[in-house]
Amino acid sequence: MATVYDLLTQHSTNVVHNTHYVTQSNKEWARNYHPIRNLVVHSYHGGDGLVHADFDSAFLGSYEDDGMRMDEPAMAPNKRIWRLECEADCELWFHTEVSNVVLAGWNRYPQVTQTSHTKPPRVENIPEEVDAMYTIKYRNERTVIAIGEMKRNLIQAAAWQAGNVLQVAGQKMLSRELRGYAVKYQSPQVYCFDGKTLLLLQFRADTPAKMMDADCPVDCWVLPREGSFYSLRYALYRLMAQGFRRFQGMCALPISVGGLTPRSRRFFNGVPVWHPNGVDQDEHPGGYVRSVNGTSGAVKWTHKGEDADVDNNEDNNDNDNEEHTPTLVKGKGKGKAKVAIPTKKSKKAKKAKKEESKEEDEDKDKDKEDTYPSID
Template sequence: MYKLLQEHPTNPVHNPRYVTQSNKPWARHYPTISHLIVHTTIDQNSYTTANFDQAFLPPDSDDTVLRTVVKAMWPNDRAWRLESEADCELWFHTEISNIVLAAWNRFPQVTQCSHIKPPREDSIAEEVDTMYCVKDGGTKTVIAIGEMKRNLINSQLWQKGDISSSSGQEKLSKELRGYAVKYKCPQVYCFDGETLLLLQFQANNEADIADTQCRVDCWVIPRVNSYTTFREALYRLLVQGLRRLQGNRAQQHPTLGSFTSQLRQFYNGRPVWMVDGQYITEHPEGYYRSVDVYTGMMKWMHDGDPQFAAWETNVGLWEYQGRV
């Protein structure tokens, strides 16, 4: 699996470059995304590199032990013509999502659903193109959502971090924010046949997603001329959604050492500490979080005491009985 995540699709693609605009009436009242933090760079050879570690929580033991070691298969050989949004959607699911989801068959199992409403939200009329869910007990949590377009994303403007000069891109940003609000999901992607746009709303609570001032992490990854693969990008987005689920099912304000957490960030599930009137994300006394490989529960550890372990959650997401 790890090797496949680092590989680009090899099947030939023809894109006739037809464009479909985004102008959905229901999305017009949402604020334009204006506080972008761009984590992709373009080198002198016009190749793109995405930095996920600046905005996502780092890979943990469940990634290395459970998911990236599973067996996965390359897609069948075939040719593609991306003439419609449906063609773009089929390409993405066949060449990207289906490969990545092999890592998510267990620990935990992630299901992909298309064109359905958010869980337990029957009153919402709008349906995002793709939703990735984890079943947690009797409920489902959306860990990422995706929307398909057709040659709509202006990669140069998003890469600049300022889309205000294009009404079309502003409308697209309103729609993507609107879906994030409706699905209560700060991890969002949009694919238009040429560009994969990843967004993460840095929301400390659900309501912050709709806030004009909410900062939004952004990655702009082209289908060609990119060192970073779409498969790696989708995998990291799903992991971040899982970390949000794992953190937000824990006690809200854990106490470790002489400090009690003052805030838990909704968008990544991470507790935040206050020191000298300033919020910090690292525990000031050297405690650090980790995922328990056997259960998926979050725990706290300390380098100075190898025997120390404090559980942040007390109900597991999975059961793993192998060796670590």
């Protein structure tokens, strides 16, 4: 059977007929929000005629638990012909050909639920409903990791790719709406699909309130349904993975690494902010870096150039090498190597890595009990 990895490296192959009918966006409530004017565009046209994307400059990298999700079994959509005539057709295409495939990787490590046209968790007094919401349940509460809005041939890719939507009335209004949904759902990770283009946005806000600011930087990727180097499936996976890292950071308890305690965490990605000598910085001053425990999925700290965990370092003897964050399903699976899309490792190499990890776990973690919270 195919794996999630296999399908993320593939584009949808079903035939699509797009009528190119357009539905404008003119929601009155969206006028209360600033249009997006500080776009940081990470997609570009390559010499091969395809649209390429740089995800690593704005998203956190792949960790061991990404490998676990990539190895999950998945099935390609059934063969059929599509006709995109109304917005509902675009929505159905996206969920069938993209979202459902990606969600196969989020069935256990951890489990993500997608709902349509629902209000944000713990909020009942707003009339607006975004078209797609992806949530994680933790301690009997749901947290949004990403949201999506569907349109019909509305996105003018050239304007977004140029980083200036203020001069195009329809795009200016669309940007207001997408900012509004991000604020209402407390989700800096947002996508919009209109049948021909997938628009990914990330509001680089250190606090939820900062998403309201007109000058808030917004990462942007503009990927066509036809003519993109990366599949739309892979793009959505990276957006959701970033939302999951943000969620882990939101739930983390205070920690001390190398004798230092982070001052805060950035809202949009959950990364701790250190404050040595009165200056904020994302990198640990002592050279420690974050990684993920391949067995439990807990975020941990290691020292650059060393293979030992932080609690083996003389600067930190309080066994706080792992952040107390939501993790993977308790006691399930072993970590794999970092994900490298689109180049796939050979089965032989993956098998060798699996056997090596198994031996290391038996030696180092034979009697270790996972004490970190898991996703139900």
